[in-house]
Amino acid sequence: MATLAHTLGELKASGWQSTPVKEEIRRNAVARIAAGDALFEGVLGYERTVMPQLENALLAGHDVIFLGERGQAKTRIIRSLTGLLDEWMPIVAGSEINDDPYSPTSKHARDLVAEMGDATPIEWVHRDDRYGEKLATPDTSIADLIGEVDPIKVAEGRYLSDELTLHYGLVPRTNRGIFAINEIPDLAERIQVGLLNVLEERDVQVRGYKIRLPLDILLVASANPEDYTNRGRIITPLKDRFGSQIRTHYPLDTATEVAIMRQEARPGSVGDVTVHLPDYMEQVVATFSQLARASTQVNQRSGVSVRLSVSNVEVLGANALRRGLRAGEHVVVPRVCDLESLAASSSGKIEIESLEEGRDGQILDNLVKAAVLTVYKERISPDQVRDVIAAFEEGVVAHAGEDIASVEEARLVEMVPALRAPVLALTGGDESPAAVAAAVEFVLEGLHLSKRLNKDSSGTSATYRGRS
Numbered sequence: 096m097a098t099l100a101h102t103l104g105e106l107k108a109s110g111w112q113s114t115p116v117k118e119e120i121r122r123n124a125v126a127r128i129a130a131g132d133a134l135f136e137g138v139l140g141y142e143r144t145v146m147p148q149l150e151n152a153l154l155a156g157h158d159v160i161f162l163g164e165r166g167q168a169k170t171r172i173i174r175s176l177t178g179l180l181d182e183w184m185p186i187v188a189g190s191e192i193n194d195d196p197y198s199p200t201s202k203h204a205r206d207l208v209a210e211m212g213d214a215t216p217i218e219w220v221h222r223d224d225r226y227g228e229k230l231a232t233p234d235t236s237i238a239d240l241i242g243e244v245d246p247i248k249v250a251e252g253r254y255l256s257d258e259l260t261l262h263y264g265l266v267p268r269t270n271r272g273i274f275a276i277n278e279i280p281d282l283a284e285r286i287q288v289g290l291l292n293v294l295e296e297r298d299v300q301v302r303g304y305k306i307r308l309p310l311d312i313l314l315v316a317s318a319n320p321e322d323y324t325n326r327g328r329i330i331t332p333l334k335d336r337f338g339s340q341i342r343t344h345y346p347l348d349t350a351t352e353v354a355i356m357r358q359e360a361r362p363g364s365v366g367d368v369t370v371h372l373p374d375y376m377e378q379v380v381a382t383f384s385q386l387a388r389a390s391t392q393v394n395q396r397s398g399v400s401v402r403l404s405v406s407n408v409e410v411l412g413a414n415a416l417r418r419g420l421r422a423g424e425h426v427v428v429p430r431v432c433d434l435e436s437l438a439a440s441s442s443g444k445i446e447i448e449s450l451e452e453g454r455d456g457q458i459l460d461n462l463v464k465a466a467v468l469t470v471y472k473e474r475i476s477p478d479q480v481r482d483v484i485a486a487f488e489e490g491v492v493a494h495a496g497e498d499i500a501s502v503e504e505a506r507l508v509e510m511v512p513a514l515r516a517p518v519l520a521l522t523g524g525d526e527s528p529a530a531v532a533a534a535v536e537f538v539l540e541g542l543h544l545s546k547r548l549n550k551d552s553s554g555t556s557a558t559y560r561g562r563s
Contacts, residue, residue: 157338
């Protein structure tokens with residue numbers, strides 16, 4: 096900051112050139128694309144779908160509207176756009192609307208430059224401060240977005256006709272930056288009309304003042320497709336003024352879902368207890384979400400957010416942690432018995448469609464079982480467990496569940512040597528009691544769901560035995 100210009104004269108001498116915000120974003124996007132870099136960090140699964148469309152929109156200088164169900168990273172993408180702005184931008188000192196020193200807009204800035212010339216003081220604004228956002232609510236007013244007369248300034252002795260009596264709204268205050276409106280269909284139609292000039296003529300007018308505020312702004316909006324058509328709507332003239340409309344989506348595969356979970360989930364370890372989450376249990380959580388998105392018993396119009404996967408994996412780790420604390424174990428690995436905890440983290444994020452009351456829990460339980468079976472079939476081949484089934488048919492009985500210590504459950508590998516191969520395939524060679532116990536329980540549950548073993552359940556405890 097010490098090397099940046101402090102007056103208009105110094106700014107001119109430095110050779111700084113004023114650039115429209117869309118051109119600035121376009122220039123920085125071109126540099127990243129040419130270098131093979133991603134536009135944003137932390138947005139996964141959109142590399143071949145959403146991102147090419149967004150790159151096209153930015154290169155074309157378009158205002159953009161994102162359509163997508165809840166939990167599809169729309170807001171994250173919008174907020175990440177600030178990374179494509181220059182790090183610092185000069186403004187006329189004291190300006191409320193980020194006046195360009197070379198082309199001031201507000202009366203304050205015009206008067207200051209006219210009075211002081213090259214001695215006009217300059218301030219620098221960081222790119223993070225060039226972003227404005229408004230959640231569209233029914234009570235949003237034109238004054239919130241565009242501006243209003245400030246009665247305090249009038250009371251101080253200024254005339255109503257004085258431009259200095261204006262209190263600028265969120266849009267003018269984001270001049271030379273990015274302004275976002277989330278859930279734009281919820282914005283009253285008469286308020287949407289107030290944005291028409293912003294998108295086309297690039298200016299705003301406040302009440303009856305004979306002024307125009309030519310704005311330099313990138314306008315971005317988000318909407319849920321269901322809200323778009325039913326709960327609210329975007330008026331046709333406003334929709335027509337957005338240059339690009341981009342549709343987002345949920346992760347297309349479990350690998351992407353797992354990557355998002357790993358990125359977003361909070362660590363489950365605490366104090367002296369360490370929680371290790373095996374990859375096959377991560378797959379179960381991700382597959383649960385994927386199956387929910389394809390289920391006819393789940394309301395697909397409301398969507399199944401990725402937040403479901405993140406919350407579920409956090410609760411899964413938390414239940415394992417609680418179990419480890421009670422058992423006095425220092426290393427715990429989530430087991431199949433911990434999956435029962437997903438009911439609490441899933442119920443509020445999935446809307447069940449059922450003709451019978453009270454079946455929500457059963458439907459969620461069936462989805463969990465289907466996820467376990469799906470991952471089991473992917474990870475374990477029938478040849479690996481043929482001898483395991485034979486051992487249970489000969490009379491082996493296994494006890495599992497939350498009340499069984501990891502060391503005790505891991506001893507089953509010694510009782511049934513045939514379990515060692517599938518268990519080590521799941522643990523990747525880790526022979527710690529917690530890892531082995533979790534893998535053993537997963538194999539037994541997979542065999543039960545495959546109708547190869549019987550299972551008697553009582554609360555969080557289970558007993559597995561041969562079907563004969």
